[in-house]
Amino acid sequence: MIIAPLISQKGGAGKTLISASLSVALAIRGYRVWLIDLDPNATLSKVMGIGNPTGVNGALTYIMGFTKSIKVHTATMENNTIANVKVIPPGTTSGINPDGALPSTPVLTSRLSSLINGIGNYRVRPNFVLIDTPTLNPTLNPSLTASLINIANLLILVTTDEPGGSNWVGSLLEYALTITQGRRQEYVMIMNKLINIRGGFDLGARYMVRILRNPGVEAAWRVGSIPYLIKDPELNQFRKAIDELASILEKINAELTWVTQQ
Ligand SMILES: Nc1ncnc2c1ncn2[C@@H]1O[C@H](COP(=O)(O)OP(=O)(O)OP(=O)(O)O)[C@@H](O)[C@H]1O
Numbered sequence: 001m002i003i004a005p006l007i008s009q010k011g012g013a014g015k016t017l018i019s020a021s022l023s024v025a026l027a028i029r030g031y032r033v034w035l036i037d038l039d040p041n042a043t044l045s046k047v048m049g050i051g052n053p054t055g056v057n058g059a060l061t062y063i064m065g066f067t068k069s070i071k072v073h074t075a076t077m078e079n080n081t082i083a084n085v086k087v088i089p090p091g092t093t094s095g096i097n098p099d100g101a102l103p104s105t106p107v108l109t110s111r112l113s114s115l116i117n118g119i120g121n122y123r124v125r126p127n128f129v130l131i132d133t134p135t136l137n138p139t140l141n142p143s144l145t146a147s148l149i150n151i152a153n154l155l156i157l158v159t160t161d162e163p164g165g166s167n168w169v170g171s172l173l174e175y176a177l178t179i180t181q182g183r184r185q186e187y188v189m190i191m192n193k194l195i196n197i198r199g200g201f202d203l204g205a206r207y208m209v210r211i212l213r214n215p216g217v218e219a220a221w222r223v224g225s226i227p228y229l230i231k232d233p234e235l236n237q238f239r240k241a242i243d244e245l246a247s248i249l250e251k252i253n254a255e256l257t258w259v260t261q262q
């Protein structure tokens, strides 16, 4: 099982968009995915259709190129299941109304550990747990950053080539090393919102996925937009990049399972 927070120290890098799209790409490959929304703003939950039933059938249908519509369950938190994706909103009591709950960082931190510790109680466990996080800074919120790094076996670092978009990566990885102390932890770098797919810089990551800045994605992502009005020949690049990311996660999962079974 992969437990992977999407981390970025700069707001608006694309964590929520990528976690939502990636969950769908993994579900299409037949995996069970938990999508934990740790952002008090609950953007991911809304986009996935919680309290906003058109979310998935609109933006994500368009972005990921579905042909079928997806049934969205909003009855109780346990039933927030979309195909193979289970969405867990940040609210502590009710999953139905993410707008009603704005939990504090300590609440999110303890909620995260009880969620992860509770996975063992499920008869059918997820293959991938993706965690959408609020913008994280180890100096500003050390407890949440440390607990995310602690529970993760994979870090998905979402960067852009805007000013401040990726200079935090080195120090975050150093911080992660002090926490994991030799325990194996993979990381995947995502360079998002690129103007050009070539060029950019090399941070020495084993896995790197590049995603272009795409006006069609941007427009479709605005919850409530009418995505089918947008015609965008470039959209395939986004889908391909997310699919590449899904196959990287699939590979890392297979490797980890192998190592665990030795
Ligand atoms: N590849 C892309 N092309 C075009 N727009 C993008 C791309 N990636 C993200 N965006 C846009 O950037 C904005 C921020 O994306 P998103 O909400 O996923 O970022 P985030 O990292 O979750 O932000 P926050 O820190 O606020 O949670 C959104 O409007 C989204 O549509």
Ligand SMILES: [Mg+2]
Binding pocket: 015, 016, 017, 039, 043, 132, 133
């Ligand atoms: Mg977000």
